[in-house]
Amino acid sequence: MTPVLGFFDSGVGGLTVLRRVLERHGPVRCIYLGDTARVPYGSRSAPEIRLIAAEVVGWLRQQGVTTVVMACNTTNALARDVAEGQAGVPVIGLIGAAAAMVREQRVGVLATPATVESGAYRASIEALHPGCLVLERACPDFVPLIEQGLIASDQIRRVAAAYLEPLLASSVEEIILGCTHYPLLVPLLRDLLPPSVRLIDPALGVTQQLDAVLGKPQPCSESAMHLDHCRLCVTADAEGFAERAASWLGKRPAVRLVHLRSSSEGH
Ligand code: DGL
Numbered sequence: 001m002t003p004v005l006g007f008f009d010s011g012v013g014g015l016t017v018l019r020r021v022l023e024r025h026g027p028v029r030c031i032y033l034g035d036t037a038r039v040p041y042g043s044r045s046a047p048e049i050r051l052i053a054a055e056v057v058g059w060l061r062q063q064g065v066t067t068v069v070m071a072c073n074t075t076n077a078l079a080r081d082v083a084e085g086q087a088g089v090p091v092i093g094l095i096g097a098a099a100a101m102v103r104e105q106r107v108g109v110l111a112t113p114a115t116v117e118s119g120a121y122r123a124s125i126e127a128l129h130p131g132c133l134v135l136e137r138a139c140p141d142f143v144p145l146i147e148q149g150l151i152a153s154d155q156i157r158r159v160a161a162a163y164l165e166p167l168l169a170s171s172v173e174e175i176i177l178g179c180t181h182y183p184l185l186v187p188l189l190r191d192l193l194p195p196s197v198r199l200i201d202p203a204l205g206v207t208q209q210l211d212a213v214l215g216k217p218q219p220c221s222e223s224a225m226h227l228d229h230c231r232l233c234v235t236a237d238a239e240g241f242a243e244r245a246a247s248w249l250g251k252r253p254a255v256r257l258v259h260l261r262s263s264s265e266g267h
Helices: 014-025 046-062 073-087 095-100 113-118 120-128 142-147 154-169 182-192 202-209 238-249
Strands: 004-009 029-034 067-070 106-111 133-138 174-177 198-200 230-234 255-257
Touching: 004 014, 004 046, 014 029, 014 067, 014 202, 014 238, 029 046, 046 067, 046 073, 046 113, 067 073, 073 095, 073 106, 073 113, 073 120, 095 120, 095 202, 106 113, 106 120, 106 154, 113 120, 113 133, 120 133, 133 154, 142 154, 142 182, 154 182, 174 182, 182 198, 230 238, 238 255
Parallel strands: 004 029, 004 067, 029 230, 106 133, 106 174, 174 198, 230 255
Antiparallel strands: none
16 A cells, blocks of 8 residues: 655645655655644643544644654644544654664753653653753744745844754753754754854754655655655645745645634634
8 A cells, every 4th residue: 555644734844854755765645734723722721622632643644644743843842642633543753763863871862842841852861871961941932924935034033042042051062953844944044053052953864764654765856855645735725835835845835725714713
């Protein structure tokens, strides 16, 4: 049976994971759901996030996916068990993959408020690397600014400098991009950080885990990367999503609007 991957996120963030997968595995069949009617997830309560995860994963299951990729740290941190219960197929997440990529002893984590409050990154890193110093920083302004397409604005630069300050003051050696939206900010973050600080994108660990599902990697250059077998869906603003996706995927994708019961009720 040909694998069909089901990706989900609150918006464009999960595309950073999708792109890494396409780069490593060539054309894969997949369905991507950006729950743009409810972005951002990261400022919501744990019960809300768990309800959303149940509904979104239930929808992916109805579409016939054979593996679910949680391309969203917030649901991964708070609702991994919910996703596993709903999916009926294997579920792949980011947080364990990121913890496995840690090499140093002083690690910063940038993530949404809900992810930081869950303590999931700290627990996962400390379990694999006892004695490691983990400094987490909630970044509530990043996702709303990224979803408005303001990734090169002075405003996001100021916000980023403030978020990084305590991590730099504690001399972190590595920083985990603990929200899938944040790889879109790598040029800005690189500009604000000393070259010695390594950035960890958990998506790279996820793509390796997918070797077990997709087989031997078939690396694909950026220019050859194609989306022909990917169905991109959102719960609101298909046009705006397509525009923002274009700058990350290299071409404007076709995007379909879908209705999930509670997202259209404005939950
Ligand atoms: N990109 C998601 C994450 O990795 C969700 C961000 C949000 O909607 O707040 O956490």
